[in-house]
Amino acid sequence: MKKLAVTFLWIITALLIFIPVADVFAQDESTRLLREPTISEDHIVFVYANDLWITDRDGGEARRLTSGKGGETQPHFSPDGSKIAFTAQYDGNTDVYVISAEGGQAKRLTWHPGDDKVTGWTPNGEKVLFISGRKGHPTQETTFYTVSLDGELPQKHKIPRAAAGAFSNDGTHIAYQPVSLSDSEWRNYRGGQAKPIWVVNLETNNLQRTPRVNKERHINPIWLDDKVYFLSERDYTMNIWSYDPQTDQSEQQTFHSQFDVKNLDASGETIVYEQGGYIYELNPETGNHKKIEIHVKGDMTQARPRWVDVQPTQLDNASLSPTGERALFQYRGEVISVPKEKGSWRNLTKSSGVANRYPAWSPDGQKVAWFSDKSGEYQLYVSDQKGLEKPRKIDLPEPTFFYEPKWSPDGEYIAYTDTHFRLWYVNTKTGNATHIDTDSYAHPNRTLHPKWSPDSKWIAYSKRLTSQYHVIKVYNVETGKRYQITDGMADSIDPVWDESGKYIYFLSSTDFGLNTGWLDMSSYDMSTTRGLYVAILDDDTESPFLPESDEEPAPENGNDENGNADTADEEPEVTIDPGGIKDRIVAADIPQKNYTGLIKGPEGHVFYEENVPDQPGITLHRYNIEDRKSEAFLSPIQVATVSHDRKNLLYRSGETWGIVSTVGGPQNPGDGKIDVNGIRIRVEPEKEWHQIFREGWRFQRDFLYVDNVHGAPWQKIYDWYSPWVDHIHHRSDLSYLIDILGGEVSVGHSFNFGGDYPEVDEVSIGLLGADLERANGRYRINKIYTDENWNPDLHAPLAQPGIDIQEGDYILAVNGQELEAPTNPFSLFEGTADRNTILTINDEPSMEGAKEVSVKPIANEGELRTRNWVESNRRKVDEMSDGRLAYVWLPNTAQAGYNAFNRYYFAQQHKDGIVVDERNNGGGSAADYMIDVMDRELLGYFNSKTGDKFPPFTTPMAGLWGPKVMVINESAGSGGDLLPYMFRQKEIGPLIGTRTWGGLVGIWDTPQFIDGGGMTAPRGGFFNTEGEWDVEGEGVSPDIQVIQRPNSIIEGNDPQLQRAVKEALNLLENQNVELEKEPEPPVLWKRAEETEGWN
Secondary structure: OHHHHHHHHHHHHHHHHOOOHHHHHOOOOOOOOOEEEEEOOOEEEEEEOOEEEEEEOOEEEEEEOOOOOOOEEEEEEOOOOOEEEEEEOOOOOOEEEEEEOOOOOOEEOOOOOOOEEEEEEOOOOOEEEEEEOOOOEOOEOOEEEEEEOOOOOOEEOOOOOOOEEEEOOOOOEEEEEOOOOOOOOOOOOOOOOOOOOEEEEOOOOOEEEOOOOOOOOEEEEEEEOOEEEEEEOOOOOOEEEEEEOOOOEEEEOOOOOOOOEEEEEEEOOEEEEEEOOEEEEEEOOOOEEEEEOEEEOOOOHHHOOEEEEOOHHHOEEEEEOOOOOEEEEEEOOEEEEEEOOOOOOEEOOOOOOOOEEEEEEOOOOOEEEEEEOOOOOOEEEEEEOOOOOOOEEEOOOOOOOEEEEEEOOOOOEEEEEEOOOEEEEEEOOOOOEEEEEEOOOOOOOOOOOOEEOOOOOEEEEEEEOOOOOEEEEEEEOOOOOEEEOOOOOOEEEEEEEOOOOOEEEEEEEOOOHHHHOOOEHHHOOOOOOEEEEEEEOOOOOOOOOOOOOOOOOOOOOOEOOOOOEOOOOOOOOOOOOOOOHHHHEEEOOOOOEOEEEEEEOOOOEEEEEEEOOOOOOEEEEEEEOOOOEEEEEEEEEOEEEEOOOOOEEEEEEOOEEEEEEOOOOOOOOOOOEOOOOOOEEEEOHHHHHHHHHHHHHHHHHHHOOOOOHHHOOHHHHHHHHHHHHHHOOOHHHHHHHHHHHHHOOOOOOOOEEOOOOOOOOOOOEOEOOEEEEEEOOEEEEEEEOOOOOOOOOOOOOOOOOOOOOOOOOEEEEEOOEEOOOOOOHHHHHEOOOOOOEEEEEEOOOOOOOOEEEEEOOEOOOHHHHHHHHHHHHHHHHHHHOOOOEEEEEOOOEOHHHHHHHHHHHHHOOOOOEEEEEOOOOOOEOEOHHHHHHHOOOOOEEEOOOOOOOOOOEEEOOOOOOOOEEEEEOOOOOOHHHHHHHHHHHOOOOOEEEOOOOOOOEEOOOOOEOOOOOEEOOOOEEOEOOOOOEOOOOOOOOOOEEOOOOHHHHHOOOOHHHHHHHHHHHHHHHHHOOOOOOOOOOOOOOOOOOOOOOOO
């Protein structure tokens, strides 16, 4: 029996030897997160871990096709299946490449600093079809280009605007997605960018659109036989639908309900698509679909643990030990301790994949506290200063994200704030937490910032009132009572206790005014100045600023002035008399400037920070209350914090960290420099990816502007997607999954960005600000773009005075390297951006008689093309209206839009009316300023005694009084949604064009991920005066819908702009405002008829 058992065990062992180890544990588990599949007769190619992989048509083991340092994505088989075109970053730019289906070296086909993204092939397989914005401008951001396999100059297709698409098999039609999606994973989106698929007959340019029933979006079209297949979320999950252009009928092909269908491709009679992280095949004839079992195995280097060098500027949330001997920092979820002089840096946490944040020294220097999410939710950890002991964990109420742990001087308590703008303190011995106060608004600038009194009995903080002004408040730990120190008639921030406990210093502004409207454009150019103030806490304490007189001092006897024993060495006891304290606030004698914060100093001293214009950092000043003098202490710096004993200050200036004394003379950057070079931490990416995924899930749960996560079953959503994390082997896979997770919230502005990607060396490609065309075996300049007028920041390389190059000239060589077709001309401009470059130019395609001209190419010509579009529109409007209408384009509602409005609106305020073009408005602020100006009414005049005395000055003096129309489109969003909404609410004029994006929520305040990436969770949502959520997810609809049909655009029209001019001229017939002429001079002098001295 024993022999039989041994034999049986041997047989099992022998079998296991022949089974790959990975398959022992996951024999039936397919690899997940397979993306962007493309299919040929024999193979399937897909993206995994940012590389291309190929497998047999029926699945099985995949082999790697590419292994570039950057990303290789968007693969598309050629019609014959022999080649794959794809998008890659091999050489630093995002360009088009092609590779044999057998493998080998990829060939580069495009050279351009902009992104070129593959979307298919021409039907004959001779050219690759790709999307690019290289010649784009607002309303036509990207479109189709084709490039031959020789890599010659790509040719722009006549379709004016496109984001993705494909030719029909016979090449007579093209089906495409007309606009890019600003937030591609936004579920259940019904705003302006939710478009049908456009199908254009390439002979007649006639347009057909796929039918819709509830404003759902249709994306990613492909052709199979004579039908278009695309993705639609008509039933609130993305599924495959078909459209027959002959019958104008659509039909649903797949019926998935849990996970969206993502990408699809077709070959023969089969469609492959991505769904739930897997690849499926579909037979449209039978309706049958099945998952293709694919296993990916390989050396996933980006998932391997590695050591990372820490740069000085990456160290964050600095804390100085009580006597200034060591500094604490946070980096990538680790807590780092660095000595002032002696010893070595140490990693106190050594826990890659855990977010350890906000380290803080205890007052005795023996302990360190921080917040850690090791358990899956943030807890307060307390450990020894060397990181040798197991940390003590304190569970805090209502787990969420926590900020700013501040130890009380006696070490008994830690104050902190949380996601929801609540102020707490916790007893470090019992773990009991007490809620102190809650701020009035979820404001982008968190300002509670708790500060402990020297005797540990009080907490001072700044609270925002409903007026949006701040007041200084104090809380007594023993009694639980709160007192307001300031009266709210000035904006008071950042309280700091004097070491004596007699005073609280703070900053206050009386010109804060319109800056309460932090989201409003009307707060632009409204500077805030602040003064330094001192609150005298005890009614028996004299003002430190009483008149002074030199007198002989009384003899010293060891007693104070009242005869009591001197207790200077004892801990101060803080006494606050709330009654009349608002009358015991005095101002320090320093000029009011843009002071931004205070830092504690030695007794009788306080540091204050000044934001100095055009300086890369702040200036730190020190104020001496006894001498009533201020001096610049250290400048410029980015960070400063003071030790518990107030004798040492830790700062960062650029890449230098230093510790200096707070007493003595002023310091300079570099003084007291500490060694932060050589810090390295071990990163385990797979652990980080699990933590980041859960952190992103928590961000949406805790930071979203409403508490119900828009009704999403959030724990179930976590359970759905968390298994995918095990299949991540590259940061791009995590970004993809985080994006999907955010999309489940069904909200706009749910973006993710950044993170630890492999560093790709970028090679600059110079641009000439010109359009080129192939002619006579060479390349000819077809159009030269100028910097127009009054644009000092623009540089048009070929339009500078003295550059003797004309439209129609040929570029024959670049830096001596001859240029002939089919060589891609941009390939000769690698490394030339912002460098003197010699062009060989001739007006004939011959070297004979050619001249050499030195130019300086630019890295990006987008602004040149945009400015050309703006000025062309302005001239068109002027021409179409016979000079009666003004034109202004608003790129956004941020600073650039504010500048554009002021520049163009008032320069044309003499016109009779105006067309306001907010198409492609990228948002920013709430443009109340623009609305206020456009809504102004003419109230009167002041005469102007010059010339013929016309026109008079108007009241208000600045304004355009005639009719106004606004042009909108689907690429105007956020602040670009709110602007037309307000325009309509104020009944300023009609809206013309197409529905806006529909992304009217605000994003701020979400912390970074530990690897430097980020994810937004919208913090503010818009609702109207009727108490209803509005605009978000829907957009603002036009009063007059005008679609930019391709046939009209191809003919050189801009239907939306032309209709806007027409409507404005119609309005002028009834709403034209003609200024009044100056009346006859008044006769105001009066006397009696018989007045002495009359004759």
